[in-house]
Amino acid sequence: MVQINNDARELAIKVVYYGPALSGKTTNLQALYQKFSPEVRGRLMTLDTKDDRTLFFDMMPVFFKTEAGVKVKLRLFTVPGQVIHESTRRIVLQGTDAVIFVADSRRSEAAATLAYWNNMLKNLEANGLDYRTLPLVIQLNKRDLPDARSEEELGDLRKVIRPPMVPAVAVRGEGVAETLWALLSLTYRSLDRTMRLGERWKITEREFLARVFDHVDLKGTRLQGEAPPK
C-alpha cells in the first residue's frame, strides 16, 4: 500500500524482489547499487545474521523530488527465499506496491521456481494483495548458464503468462535496470489509476521514470537512449 503523506507531499513506494533462494535477488540490488548515482540512492542494507536465521533480507532506498515538489521514495527489498524464513517473507511482503519475481531460468530450477511462484501468490493473498492488479514483472535470470531455457521456450512462456518477462544476467548487471524500468512503468500506471498521480500530484510517467533513470548508468543496457529527457 503506497504510503501517502499529503502535508509533506510525499509518496513512499515499496518494491519487493521475490523468488527462490539463490535466484539472484541480492545480486539485482547489488547491481543497481553500482549503477545508481549516490544522489538518488541510500546505502544497500544487507541483513544477514548468521546466528539467527529468521532475519534475512536486503533493502535499498531510492528517492527523488519531482518538478512539482513531491518527494518520492522507493524502497527496494529482497525477501529471503529459504523456507525457514516464511515469517520474514510475509512481514517484508506486507503492504508491498510492486513485485519483481526473480526466477532462475535454468530448466533444473523449474520445479522450485513454480513452487515459489505459488508460495508468493499465497503470501500475497494472505497480505490482502491481488496479484492480478499488483504491478508484477518476472525476471528470467541467469540467462548465461548452459541449462537456461531457450529463446523459443521463453516465447512460448510469454504467450501463457500475463506479467511482462525480462531476461537478465544479474551478475553482469544485464537486464537489471530493464527489469526495474518495466516494473516502475507498471507501478506508475497502477498508482495513476488508483490515486491519480498525474492529475493530483502532477507527475507524468515520463518524469517518474526519468527522475530515477537519469541517475542510472545505462551504458550497454537496452534502455540506452530510451530514457526520456527531463
Place this chain on the structure above:
Amino acid sequence: MSPAPSFLQQKLPLADLLDLKAFSEVCQSFAELYRVGLKVFDESGNKLVDVKVGNADFCGYIWTKAAGREQCVATVGRVKSEPVDELARPVAFQCFSGCRYVVQPVLHEGDSIGRVVFGPFVPDDLKELPATLTGIAPDFDATQAGAYLQKIRRVPQETAEKILKHFMDLVDVLVFTGHKSVIAARLHIEAVQESYRELEEKNRLLEESYQKLKALDRLKSNFIATMSHELRTPLTSVIGYSEMMLEGLGGTLSDEQREYLGIIMEKGESLLHLITSILDVSKIEAGRVRLVLGDVDVAQLLRDAAATVLPAARKKRVQVTCEPGTLPRLHADREKLRQCLINLASNAVKFTGTGGSVTIGAELLPGEKLALRISDTGIGIAPEHLTRIFDVFYQVDGSTTREYGGSGLGLAVVKSFVEAHGGEVKVTSTPGRGSTFGLLLPIRQRPEPALTPSLPLHPVAPA
C-alpha cells in the same frame, strides 16, 4: 482502510537511530580534537547533543547585557531551525558577535532527519569586533570581550566546512548502522510475534477439535448407556422364558428341545454379561458410578467367585483352589466387588490351559489393608502389555479374541471399581508361567462418597 504501515516503511527520528550515549562521546572527543563546539538537533529541533568548547566566557559576557541575550537567543534559534536545503553540504550562519557556525542537515533515505551545528568558531577574516556586538550596550568592554574571544578557535570557514563534512561522513555511517540494528530488532520482534500468532491459531484449532471430540465422547457414552439398558430388558425376558420352559412350565420337552433351550440360555447369558460390562464402562466414562456401601463378607465373595468359574474350569480341566481363611469384614460395595472377582477369576481360567491351576486367596496387610489375589499358571502377559490391559477394549493379541472370547472390558471395569473404593489393582506376570492379579483394598471406606476415577482416555483397539 489500509493496514498500519509496516515498521519497514516508517520514518524514524534521529534519536531512535543513534545510541545517544555513545554518540555524545564521539561528539565530545571530536569537538575537543578540533576545539570547536558541536550541537546536534533532530528534525523537530530537539537538542540531542551539545558540546561547548572555548566560547563559555565570551558568550557568558554577552549574556550579561540584555540586548546581547536577546540577539544571542535569536541567532541560536536561526541556527537550530531556519530551513536549509536538503543537500549534503554545509551552510554558514553568521552570529552578530562576529563568530560563525557551519550547519549541515543529517540526510537519511533522502529525508532530512536533523542537523549538525559546528561552531561557534572565529572566521580568520574577522579583524576586529563588529559594531553589531560592540553596540549592544553603552558599557560594553571591548578589551575584555576581545580577550575572551581569544579562547575561541580561529579557523578559515573553508576548513570548518571540511571538518564538518568529515564529521557528517561519520554521522552517516552511525545512522546507517543504527537503522540497521533497529530494523533487525523490530524484524526479530515481528517474526516472533508472527510465529506466536500462528501458534495461537493452531492452538485454537486444536482446542476446538478437542472440545468436539469430548462432546462426541460424551454422546457416545450416553448412547451406549441408554442402548445397553434397552437391550437388557428384552434379553432378561428371553433368558427368563427359556428358564421357565426348561423347568417344564410350558409342558414336557424332548431332549433335543432341552438341549437347544440350554444353548439359548447360555448364549443369552453371555450376551447379557457383555451388555452389562458395556453398561458399566459407559457409566464409568460418564462418571455415573455410585458405590452402594455395606458390610461385606470377603471370604464368601471369594468362594462365590470360585464357584462361578468352576464349571468352565472343570470343562478344560483346570484346577481351582480357594482358601480364603478367616478375614475381617470389608466396608464396600458387594455387587461391584463380586463382579471384579468374577472378572479376574474367569480371566484366570480363560487364559490357563488344560492341567493348569487357579488359586484364589487373601491376605491381611499392615495399614488396615486387604489383598485379594487370583493367580494362575496360564499363558501370562508380556511386560510391554501390562499397563495397557486395563485400557478399554485392549486385548494382548487381537487374534486371541477368537480363541478366548471376551470383550476387552473386564479389566477396565475391575480397575475403575477398585479405584472407586480407594484401592488399587496390581499385576505381576511371567509369560508362559502365569499371572497374579491382586486387589489392594482399604478395610474401612472413608465416609465421603468415593468419586469414580475416569477410565484411561484413549481406548485402544486390539492390535
